[in-house]
Amino acid sequence: MRIETLAIHAGRSIEPASGGVSASLHLATTFERAEDGSYPKGHIYSRESQPNRADLERCLAALEGGASAAAFASGSAATSTLLQALAPGDHVIAPDDVFYGTRQLLSETFGAWGLESSFVDLSDLAAVERALRPTTRLVWLETPSNPLLGIADVSAVAAIAERAKSRGALTLVDNTWATPVLQRPLELGADLVLHSTTKYLGGHCDVLGGALVAREENPLFARVRRLQASAGAGASAFDSWLVLRGIRTLPARMRLHCENAARLATFLEAHAGVEKVFFPGLPAHPGHEVAKRQMSAWGGMLSFVVPGGRARAFEVAAKVKVFTRATSLGGVESLIEHRASVEGAHTRAPEGLLRVSVGLEHPDDLIEDLDRALR
Ligand SMILES: *Cc1c(COP(=O)(O)O)cnc(C)c1O
Numbered sequence: 001m002r003i004e005t006l007a008i009h010a011g012r013s014i015e016p017a018s019g020g021v022s023a024s025l026h027l028a029t030t031f032e033r034a035e036d037g038s039y040p041k042g043h044i045y046s047r048e049s050q051p052n053r054a055d056l057e058r059c060l061a062a063l064e065g066g067a068s069a070a071a072f073a074s075g076s077a078a079t080s081t082l083l084q085a086l087a088p089g090d091h092v093i094a095p096d097d098v099f100y101g102t103r104q105l106l107s108e109t110f111g112a113w114g115l116e117s118s119f120v121d122l123s124d125l126a127a128v129e130r131a132l133r134p135t136t137r138l139v140w141l142e143t144p145s146n147p148l149l150g151i152a153d154v155s156a157v158a159a160i161a162e163r164a165k166s167r168g169a170l171t172l173v174d175n176t177w178a179t180p181v182l183q184r185p186l187e188l189g190a191d192l193v194l195h196s197t198t199k200y201l202g203g204h205c206d207v208l209g210g211a212l213v214a215r216e217e218n219p220l221f222a223r224v225r226r227l228q229a230s231a232g233a234g235a236s237a238f239d240s241w242l243v244l245r246g247i248r249t250l251p252a253r254m255r256l257h258c259e260n261a262a263r264l265a266t267f268l269e270a271h272a273g274v275e276k277v278f279f280p281g282l283p284a285h286p287g288h289e290v291a292k293r294q295m296s297a298w299g300g301m302l303s304f305v306v307p308g309g310r311a312r313a314f315e316v317a318a319k320v321k322v323f324t325r326a327t328s329l330g331g332v333e334s335l336i337e338h339r340a341s342v343e344g345a346h347t348r349a350p351e352g353l354l355r356v357s358v359g360l361e362h363p364d365d366l367i368e369d370l371d372r373a374l375r
Helices: 003-009 051-064 075-084 100-112 125-131 154-162 219-231 237-247 250-269 288-294 309-319 339-346 363-374
Strands: 068-072 091-095 116-120 136-142 170-174 192-196 210-214 276-278 301-305 335-338 353-357
Touching: 003 051, 003 250, 051 068, 051 210, 051 237, 068 075, 068 219, 075 100, 075 192, 075 210, 075 219, 091 100, 100 116, 100 339, 116 125, 125 154, 136 154, 154 170, 210 219, 250 276, 250 301, 250 363, 309 335, 309 353, 309 363, 335 339, 339 353
Parallel strands: 091 116, 091 136, 136 170, 170 192
Antiparallel strands: 068 210, 192 210, 276 301, 301 353, 335 353
């Protein structure tokens, strides 16, 4: 089935007690054992597994074309659970423009615990090759990246990691920005996919969540599963229910996000008050050709730089009426954010950069709003 159909039907069943066409919310923390001591419905205690999370996990695995998925309380909980499943002394290669929260977890939290990481420019394949060590267990990609919309070639990086696979190296793609609607990492050669479902999958800025999807069962993912059950970072019943509800409209929403973002990028690129636009759909973007090969559309995120640095960027952001000044992305409402002041010391964002999560409003209203603010 196509993704539009999977998004609506995967992980769905008619509610046996009522005949309801959508799942009920199951708040029970504990589940009855049969007389012979077995668990007839497969659940024991909700930290380990529960029905709404199980529905969501079946849906996520189907959407990414994976064998198995694990849903977490946030994208960062998914990241930390995966890193906990590694061992002290193991080595991770990550992009030098990886999501700043991931960078913090890798270098501070897990660095102190003995995990080693190298941050490299993933568009430099020779640098990725040089960074490989006998202890490399994970090559992490994030494409498009934040906030410069950098594009990494998933197949090319996965092919390099493949050579180290006999020593246990797996490739992971953080597919939060592209979503499985626009980009299929497991088909491009990756072993694992990570999501912050807080973003496009949830889609309404009202639920925090994360997920890992594995192409096939492997020892690392088995440890992730055990940690999900034992360490307690699994997604709650209500959060799972909300994310699954968001996913039902994901393919339809993505189509409109992409259409609106492309309109806005073209408008901004031609605007006299804008110095530079970062959007992979623009032919001048350095990742344009790779993005064309591995994505079915350009996504709903873009960044632009205004001349005049931080002061001017704040001035523009202060004047918008339709956009909301806020962090995060992937909701139905358009958001605008000055990235450098959020990311702090290690930021790669120019001071004049504003990042935009293009929502589902009418594109003319968005264009008029930005035009007014830029004037
Ligand atoms: C938001 C985000 C995360 C972290 O997810 P949370 O749900 O906020 O913990 C990780 N990666 C990317 C690309 C993100 O945008």
